[in-house]
Amino acid sequence: MMLFTYALGALCIVALVVASGLTHRRVYPLPLPPGPRPLPFLGNVLQLDTKRPWLTYTAWGKTYGKIICSRILGIDFIIINSETIARELLEKRSANYSTRPVIPTNKLAGLDFNTVFLPYGETLRQHRKIFHQALRAEVSVSYHEMYSRYASELVINLLGDAASDLLQQHTLTYTGSLIMAVTYGHHARGHEDPFLTRAYEFADIGKHILSPERAAMFTSFPFLTKLPFWCFGGALSLMGRSRELAQQLLNEPFNEVKAQVANGTASRSLVADFLSQAHDDADEDTMKAVSLMGYPAVETSTSVLQIFLLAMVLYPDVQARARAEIDQVVRRDKMPCLDDRASLPYLDAVLCEVLRWYPVAPLGAPHATSNDDVYDGYFIPKGMIVMVNQWAMSRDEDIFPDASCFDPSRHLTVDGKLKDSFVNHFAFGHGRRICPGRWFAENGLWTAAATILAVLRIDHAKDSNGNRIEVKPEFTTGMAIRPKPFHCSFESVNTTREGHIRAMMNSK
Template sequence: MLFTHILALGIPCIVALVVASGLTRRRVYPLPLPPGPRPLPFLGNALQLDTKRPWLTYTAWGKTYGKIIHSRILGIDLIIINSETIARELLDKRSANYSTRPVIRTNKLSGLAFNTVLLPYGETLRQHRKIFHQVLRAEVSVSYHEMYSRHANQLAINLLNATSDLQQHTRAYTASLIMAVTYGHLAHGHEDSLLTRVHELVDIGRYIISPEKAAIFTAFPFLEKLPFWCFGGAFALIGRCRELCQQLLNEPFSEVKTQMANGTASHSLVADFLSQAHDDADEDTMKAVALTTFLMAMVLYPDVQARARAEIDQVMRHDRMPCLDDRASLPYLDAILLEVLRWYPIIPLGVPHATTNDDIYGGYFIPKGAIVMVNQWTLSRDEDMFSDASRFDPSRHLTVYGKLKDPFVNHFAFGHGRRICPGRWFAENSLWTAAATILAVMRIDHAKDSNGNTIEVKPEFTAGLVM
């Protein structure tokens, strides 16, 4: 375990810090903190935490301590929200106090601090979101429908021709679509150099930017002076992560500038931006906004798949492919995608928020600077909201009349308050188009072994910030 490794590196330091923490006067709070497990001196609850899948620990604690709980890891206060109602009460209705991000040292060390999602609340973030709003708001996102369809058709062809590792094609679809819209970059298959580096960056980043892991560097700043290979695992790749960030920020951006000078640039977000007058600071902002990755997951049960295909076949009566113009007539497909996001949340603990000032909720004190996380895993398993929650059932998102209960973009997977995902319309449209195309042209079934017997599938998911 990571914490065990760090403990082995710094036992003398920890002993000194534990003694010092006992001599330091604790802040006196006017009200009790939210309930939670009893912490050890300085270490807090670090040794009680499943560092690979902390959302499971927080879910178990929630059954004992309630819908809002307090934990402390190496001196850092964590507030974990296990309720959609509380998440909206705090992050939506009190967004002025819950819209910044915690200072996570691994973000800067790995070169990821530029990312819009990770920025603290302030002027730079407002510039980023303004650009996002201009190019990815609902009405503009729909205008990319031809590009969605073209990439989705290629995805279907790639899946039909695939002999192994279907995931490489779904990942390539997501990344290539983003690169096309952002830079006008036409990817050359899943082995495209830019896409390969994007995937490598995502794979590294999802393991090293969680608050639980970053707490180590906050508690022990001297660790930053050590070579990262000392820590093993993903931390050893921090230098590589920093290198990839610089490459992906600068290379495609410079390529668009060169193409514009030569008169060969395709229509893209960056080309549109550069065609207007902006200063260098704005150009750096644009680079940061450009590097975004949307992750897609789709798991279909045979009966669900059959119902979705029947819906598509009923609407597509003129031997054509479904497109976004048909979306209102295909509510069950939307319900499938809502259930995909709920069934196994892609980011099980969301992206952490932080409090700007002290706050009080339900008689509990929430201190300034606390890290606030919405446990999306617990929300997805709330039996009051989703009966038989472990079952994949798109019908739970439909009314008795077959209409969607809630808009897709309101799903908790897109976050809360002022930090809700500004690219959610683009994400849902691209996901919807891919799903519609796949279901319209192919049937998804179990593989067979050499004897013709069905090969059973056991769902397994990675750990980290992204599951």
């Protein structure tokens, strides 16, 4: 926020001089979608919650409709506040909505290889093809033993130490271990693993600097890209650190696997398989980029897992019902596994509700139009930035009554069947840019949730006087959000299952 305040102060002075030239607008054959009246040059920036813009867009949607237009520093944005409209434009008209806008901070931070922000084209197709080979549905299911092993490790860690700071570290270790094992064959050595700590720092910087709202000043004033990063303050001052981390993470783990392949010690992994085979459609630089893109998934999957634990603390009745379903389907001396999933619809409903209750990427990743379009009488120009407000979708009272309440039953039919699959949730995006790792993510999250509930009861922690420590949902900001540290306790409710996973851990 300090960055935005100082930068806007300086830019306002410049704007007074050049406003007449910069505020000239193109004339369109039809009106743009409605939105709040913009100020000259500044647009709506002073009306926007710059830390949580999705809240502002949601409030505007109640006044102006499900599709609105906002302007920031001379740049127009379309914001979609409806899943129906998102599916109509991003899926049915996907050929026109599958590219990405140019985000100047992406290149400045050394992230121009980033799959998420690649324009639609051949490089993106190469990336997605590699992702598909390693993370498609049938392959993701084959990782079930790995999911179970790391989920068991997570349960033991939670049972041993539930301090709020280590809770975040334990969940990070679980999701990070999964993706690093599949990508590099690397077993993370706890939350202090050097690859894992750098990856988390890398993802954390990225989520604060890549939003279109934050990058708008660089688009409007290209000369700012020539200034040293430190002068911006705040998250943008870390763009140099991001470039450094990107190079380390692109090369070091990849080169480690390359050495292992050469001496015959490499474990099976995406990178090892690539290096062991001939490829006509991808080179090492492409493979490095694809491999590194697993790290942002660590950030989002960790957030989802932490939101799950937060919900279980705040809604003990939901937790008890999910555990009862597991105990009814799975023998009490066995652990639930992916083979049991079809018989556990309430647990899937819990996870669907976790994604809805607090979407981890409230505005997703921005899309851009490849050509002019018209929707419901509104003109959407070529090159327009289009953002999907997942937060507004999650709070649509017509679809989700009492939307602030955590209620998994809303995802079940009257006879207890799941209404829609987890991977079709709007949290994974839309159209041709839907998350290619969604099956891997859902299987990992499901296994973690099932293992935790089968063994542990999650409750409020108590202070030194024995008084319950209250928990209030509070979240960080950025393109991806996660719960702020909260206190909770873990108690084993099935010593047989606990003994089973301890024995499995000791046999590794």
